[in-house]
Amino acid sequence: MRALEGRGGRTRSSLIYDTLREELLNGRFQAGEKIAISALKERYDVGLSPLREALNRLAAYGLLIQENQKGFRVPRLDRDELEDIAEMRRELEGMALVRSIERGDAEWESELLAAAHRLKRADECPEQVDEWEHLHGRFHRTLVAPCGSAWLLRFIEQLHDQFDRYRRLAPEAPEVRRVLDTQHGELVALALARDARAARALMDDHIQRSYEVALGSFGERPDA
Amino acid sequence: MRALEGRGGRTRSSLIYDTLREELLNGRFQAGEKIAISALKERYDVGLSPLREALNRLAAYGLLIQENQKGFRVPRLDRDELEDIAEMRRELEGMALVRSIERGDAEWESELLAAAHRLKRADECPEQVDEWEHLHGRFHRTLVAPCGSAWLLRFIEQLHDQFDRYRRLAPEAPEVRRVLDTQHGELVALALARDARAARALMDDHIQRSYEVALGSFGERPDA
DNA sequence: AGTCAAAATATAATCGATTTTTTACGGCAT
DNA sequence: ATGCCGTAAAAAATCGATTATATTTTGACT
Known part of the structure; x- marks a missing residue:
């Protein structure tokens, strides 16, 4: 190769x-x-x-x-660690999103709309996974980009990578997937409306649901 | 060598x-x-x-x-970056401290007292800088150790290292130093009293003062 | 058979030399 | 003088081979 x-x-x-x-x-x-x-x-x-x-x-x-x-x-997959990663994502991405909403300018609004649109198009082509992953990552980065803290962005990126090790391994969950896809659009709407509190709450829920999907990487509950 | x-x-x-x-x-x-x-x-x-x-x-x-x-x-020293690092330290160490206070057990209390005591002894020997730095780092790590999040601890450690590049370069500020030293003891007291809110506020102040000391690494205000 | 130690093997870490790329310099035309 | 091009020198990146460490195998002994 x-x-x-x-x-x-x-x-x-x-x-x-x-x-x-x-x-x-x-x-x-x-x-x-x-x-x-x-x-x-x-x-x-x-x-x-x-x-x-x-x-x-x-x-x-x-x-x-x-x-x-x-x-x-290669690090092992660990339930507790995934929980930790998800919890940190909620904290840090919530923080970054609030700041972005405070500081983001008109140019940000445009890029956000564009990123969300590209992602939405990709949502409908489930065969092009790599492309979707690419646009999904980009959308989330755009959302928090103007938060003003380079270190916060760095940590968020790192957590996303860690999180994705689990999520991409998990089986598909089409119903949750639809909700998550919808939330992307709602996040944009709340960001444009500069509703920091609601946006943060939605981001929290979004990450929580993603976390529940990612839990699927551990196989179907051997405890049931 | x-x-x-x-x-x-x-x-x-x-x-x-x-x-x-x-x-x-x-x-x-x-x-x-x-x-x-x-x-x-x-x-x-x-x-x-x-x-x-x-x-x-x-x-x-x-x-x-x-x-x-x-x-x-070697990365340049940058005022904005130092501010970013300090701000992130406030956020993340505050978060970690609150969680530690919620979760730390009796053993933690003991180690915290011990770490604070060792640091206090070192405060009085201004010639052994390396030793002081070692104990200072250890004290702050002990403070947040039982927060329950490996990733949070990792980020805090990283931020400390970044912060120290500035702080260790800054000229001595004996008056502020005395305040900072006192605060270490007060942090322990508030932690033992399980007063999360006050502890967090004090940690905020502690980092803020350290930040002001670290600003000295840029030399005496060329803007005055 | 089971256990331990020594030899053999495999793998990680390191070195010394080579290749590639960047940077510094000097002539030449404008 | 100024800017451009080609060459020389320096530095970065890479390779192939060696050394050190860990792991496995083997075989004597209980």
């Missing part, structure tokens, strides 16, 4: 980083799995150095676990 | 990481400075691979900036 040829100003290391991040998010690696470095080396046809650098970055970011002298592992 | 010999289970990469992190926090590198990799290589007597891996991790963590094909740079 000679996937990393003819790049533009990018470094091998950064290309592998992006690729691996995407694959980790999409559950292409078994949770808890040990990373076989030389296998990846073959698979992407790169040297050890850029590969290891990418793995180091992913570990610092939290998408891998690094143990001295024992290489890298 | 053959500083990285005879290690115990640690990897060269992780040793350099710790060393560089510490030096970055202590302002041993000029803000905005370009990292001369081969100079560091000589200085710590290590190969390029572990050094670059450490730099990659530090960049992912936010203590360095990485630009494709242009190596690594």
